[in-house]
Amino acid sequence: MSSFIIKSIGNALNASSYISSKYASNKALKLFATPRKGSYIIKQEEVIDSAVVETLTYENLNIKTYRWAGRNKTILLAHGWESNASRWEYLLEDLKTQDYNIIALDAPAHGNSNGNQFNAILYSEFINVVVQKFQPNILIGHSVGGMASVFCLYNHDLPSIEKLVILGAPAHFTGVFSRYKQMMGYNKRISKGLDTIVKERFGQSVDYFSAANFTKDFKAKGLIVHDKKDKIIPYEDALLFANRYKNSKLITTEGFGHGLKDKSLTPKIINFINQ
Template sequence: MNFKIIMQKLLGFYFNLLSFVYPKKLKKDGFLLFCNPFARKVKPHQLEFLQKGMSEVLDLEGFQIQTYKWGSGSKKILLIHGWSSHSFRWKNYIEHLLKNDFTVYALDAPAHGLSSGKSIHVVLYAKVIDAFLKMNSEISFIISHSIGGFATTYFLDHYKTHNLEKVVIMGAPGEASDFFDFYKQTLGLTTKSLQLIIDEFHAQLGKTPSYFSSARFAESITIPALIVHDKNDLATNYNYSIRLNKHWKNSELILTEGLGHDLKSKELIKKVTDFIKN
């Protein structure tokens, strides 16, 4: 048994003990764990690239959100990164989009990159997207990845005052409840412990995990979407994107092979750009 597994089991034992002796603390700590991305720090070579596009800091609900802007093309696009990531993940996309007459915007989610905070969830991420689009109403397109794609789908269902014309959803999860199943299995949580954490989730977000379903959100969305997923994605199952495509009336689906969760290739970048442009 390696060190990581030992730590996971110890944390699970701690949570299970709290469920009996201090359930209120379990609720708080369990919810924070669920929302903690344990994001990687920005490396020097990444910072060098990001600094070229560094723009204003958005202050939202106590979070300082670092935003970026590259270029001055006629088409305006916002890039939304995923879990435990930051805006540098879009470097190859940014460079290609700049060559195709785009002004490229990006932002680091709360608790990611150069933004402040220690936690993130879909409702908060959608608020950030909404606030940024209200500040930059000329933006017509979004490309999103992973949890950023889930947040974008939630945003489009819950916020209607925007000028978006097309969106791209890449490698996105489909159900919040899956994260709880993952933590229960990984940490060895008891049913009682898990239920206490779910209760706190409901108290904080006003909905149970089962409410947060990308397929449900997609049913109200009418703008065109390109949905992309890799069949070898080990982080999120591509069947979620097949289902999302069925529920999103005006959507196209691309299933790749061999690109994994990152979905980075020159060919795919071109396909995504062509979808946005045409």
């Protein structure tokens, strides 16, 4: 979506906020939570064709899971925003070589899973259902998949999880929300309205949902990977994680961007898993 279109939408909602700030804020939140892409294209379907597909459910929503069986430890892969399980293609072959039992899932409103709306809290419940089913030892999440993984570990007792890998993950929802508001150019009416809706729907203010703070007492060993030039999630978020998550280590990259799909990282991730 071009910056002109983004600003046009923001201006239109700003104008409507003077008639009804609640209506405009609800529209703004719906826009924030509606992915524009994430469905499989033909090339991506080839990645999951070799997997055993199983459908789980959470509150009448189907959760699609993909399994590549192995005799080593079980790894669960959680993709990020506007993506799907095929994003792990660059990592899959190396994990298969190590004979890991690999599970991947599609997030709400992504891939072949159900839903029209997406948020990290709902995603964390999807992840919990998959963890309960497959009892993974390692949880790897990219971007908001990393944030949702943290939420899941914080809100549920998951003794099978020994290690957590978060790739380019946001450290707090406040930052994500602020960047969205700024990108759209929302006025104070909508900005305050968005914060109010979050409090009403989830029972907590926006600043409560700090993934970095949630990791403070995690027993699972953590690996934080983040690129210094990440244009989506600032590198400062990785530093927040590293500061709060005492049982973790940080790998800093430069030039791999937000996607972090560089084969040079794979041995480091596998080494962490095998330690």
